[in-house]
Amino acid sequence: MTQPSCEHLDFKIIHVLPLSGAAGAEVFGVNLSEQINDETLEEVKRAYHRFGVIFFRDQQVSDLDLARFAKYFGELAVLPPHRQHPGSLPELLVIDKKPETKLVFGWEWHSDTTHLEIPPLGSVLAAKLLPTVGGDTLFANQYLAYETLSDGMKNMLNGLNAIHSNGRILSSLEADDVLAQGQGVGSNKTTLSAIHPVVRTHPETGRKALFVNEMHTERFEHMTIAESAPLLRYLYDHSTRPEFTCRFRWAPGSVAFWDNRCLQHLALDDYQGQRRLMHRVQIRGTKPV
Numbered sequence: 001m002t003q004p005s006c007e008h009l010d011f012k013i014i015h016v017l018p019l020s021g022a023a024g025a026e027v028f029g030v031n032l033s034e035q036i037n038d039e040t041l042e043e044v045k046r047a048y049h050r051f052g053v054i055f056f057r058d059q060q061v062s063d064l065d066l067a068r069f070a071k072y073f074g075e076l077a078v079l080p081p082h083r084q085h086p087g088s089l090p091e092l093l094v095i096d097k098k099p100e101t102k103l104v105f106g107w108e109w110h111s112d113t114t115h116l117e118i119p120p121l122g123s124v125l126a127a128k129l130l131p132t133v134g135g136d137t138l139f140a141n142q143y144l145a146y147e148t149l150s151d152g153m154k155n156m157l158n159g160l161n162a163i164h165s166n167g168r169i170l171s172s173l174e175a176d177d178v179l180a181q182g183q184g185v186g187s188n189k190t191t192l193s194a195i196h197p198v199v200r201t202h203p204e205t206g207r208k209a210l211f212v213n214e215m216h217t218e219r220f221e222h223m224t225i226a227e228s229a230p231l232l233r234y235l236y237d238h239s240t241r242p243e244f245t246c247r248f249r250w251a252p253g254s255v256a257f258w259d260n261r262c263l264q265h266l267a268l269d270d271y272q273g274q275r276r277l278m279h280r281v282q283i284r285g286t287k288p289v
Ligand code: SIN
Pocket: 095, 105, 106, 112, 123, 125, 136, 137, 265, 266, 267, 268, 278, 280
């Protein structure tokens, strides 16, 4: 992902409209409900690597269409049984914020499921039902987060690993009574954790990105939570500085596809009392290095 600008974007088939100076672009000229030919796919992949997250408008996509599109980028990640939705694809996550529930799934900055040994490569998310206003999603460029650190900080972080866990998510779900009702995004209380490098190298672009996030990262390896907290706090604030972000306003038919290896994202909690229904599939990643 390089920083978008008004430069000639070098796309011949698709039309690409950058969303901010840091990340994200809307892509026009692709119909996700059909097969995508090789030339178009090459440009879509190029846009994806360049902007980190790409958005499509006015798509009429079924769950199978989402899955077919995701498979151009790798194998689908199967969900654990307790997160699967009866009668739908085993890879489909239904994110259904009902008017009566409080918790907004993805409510704080994170990369997806970094408590797993192999977090997903990326996610494809389609809007099904939206609030009248609100429910935007924010993305932050983690290449920029890394590149704007001092050399001293970069050197120190390059030698560190961090422990990631889903403990905070489980507590929040429990507080929202979702676990008790056995519905929503998770009804399994198992705490999982994984160790990842604090700075990871993107396997396709070769660029380094900061890889800690407030939702999952607990502490640095070989340090206590208390010892880790001040530097982690600094990194969370730094990595989500407004100038590293873009903000996407959903509309019916919108689809987003983000790279989980070099972006964080956050689903805004600003539509309480309304429903927002999204369908997501994920692509299997590789172990962060
Ligand atoms: C997520 O964190 O994957 C959900 C993002 C969203 O609902 O906007």
